Amino acid sequence: MKITKKENTKETWSNEDNKQYYENIPIEIFDKYTITGGFENGCDVDVIYNNYLRNAASIIDVGAGYGRVIKHLLDRGYSGKLMAIERSKNFYCSLYKKFSGRAKLFNCSVEDFKETKIANVALCMWSMLSEWPKDKQVEILKHITTFCKPGGIVILENISHLITPKNVNVYEQKLYKAKTEYGILCGYIASTEEINYYAKAIGITKTKHITYITLTGRERIIHVLWV
Ligand SMILES: C[S@@+](CC[C@H](N)C(=O)[O-])C[C@H]1O[C@@H](n2cnc3c(N)ncnc32)[C@H](O)[C@@H]1O
Numbered sequence: 420m421k422i423t424k425k426e427n428t429k430e431t432w433s434n435e436d437n438k439q440y441y442e443n444i445p446i447e448i449f450d451k452y453t454i455t456g457g458f459e460n461g462c463d464v465d466v467i468y469n470n471y472l473r474n475a476a477s478i479i480d481v482g483a484g485y486g487r488v489i490k491h492l493l494d495r496g497y498s499g500k501l502m503a504i505e506r507s508k509n510f511y512c513s514l515y516k517k518f519s520g521r522a523k524l525f526n527c528s529v530e531d532f533k534e535t536k537i538a539n540v541a542l543c544m545w546s547m548l549s550e551w552p553k554d555k556q557v558e559i560l561k562h563i564t565t566f567c568k569p570g571g572i573v574i575l576e577n578i579s580h581l582i583t584p585k586n587v588n589v590y591e592q593k594l595y596k597a598k599t600e601y602g603i604l605c606g607y608i609a610s611t612e613e614i615n616y617y618a619k620a621i622g623i624t625k626t627k628h629i630t631y632i633t634l635t636g637r638e639r640i641i642h643v644l645w646v
Contacts, residue, residue: 439601548560
């Protein structure tokens with residue numbers, strides 16, 4: 420999708436506004452975005468697999484979509500406990516068909532998920548944190564940290580805020596907006612400095628930021644936060 424015109428991206432939006440998009444978009448179409456993004460081969464998972472995932476006893480995939488990350492974890496031989504949260508019924512059905520025998524699945528909003536200290540790693544891949552506006556990101560990140568066992572880690576994967584995301588109409592001041600036939604998708608891409616700021620605000624002292632380049636030459640970043 421081309422950026423066609425400049426629009427006001429400062430209007431208020433919420434995570435709830437993206438819900439319809441994920442209910443309506445056919446999975447085959449959404450899956451094609453992994454090809455334009457250049458991570459259909461799971462290169463995002465490869466960046467962190469050996470150091471943080473392979474030996475983790477349990478992983479919770481937060482906003483798991485249709486199971487892309489779970490598939491890549493299993494393809495790489497992950498043998499620990501798997502859990503996943505996904506709000507979209509559309510994506511959850513696919514997740515359920517493919518992985519209900521292997522992973523414990525929850526069809527609810529992350530915000531309503533109340534189980535605590537259940538995983539060694541909480542994974543938020545493919546710009547999951549961007550699904551919330553800037554002023555809500557610390558709060559949601561803090562909530563996600565409660566899913567982790569003591570000594571656990573939260574992993575946030577994001578596109579670099581320095582490049583324009585594909586398939587959006589507007590990208591301005593780290594805010595993107597895509598008006599599509601399936602619904603509106605808005606997001607806010609936090610910079611590394613902002614992620615560090617969020618971490619500090621919730622008492623996390625150790626972070627690591629790993630930059631990587633996808634198959635289509637897109638710069639993306641994985642933030643590792645020790646809870
Ligand atoms: C860009 S997709 C990423 C999917 C998956 N993490 C991956 O890497 O393939 C974002 C996902 O987050 C889900 N999501 C957004 N807000 C959510 C919320 N409040 N609770 C649970 N899932 C949510 C969407 O339904 C969608 O599946």
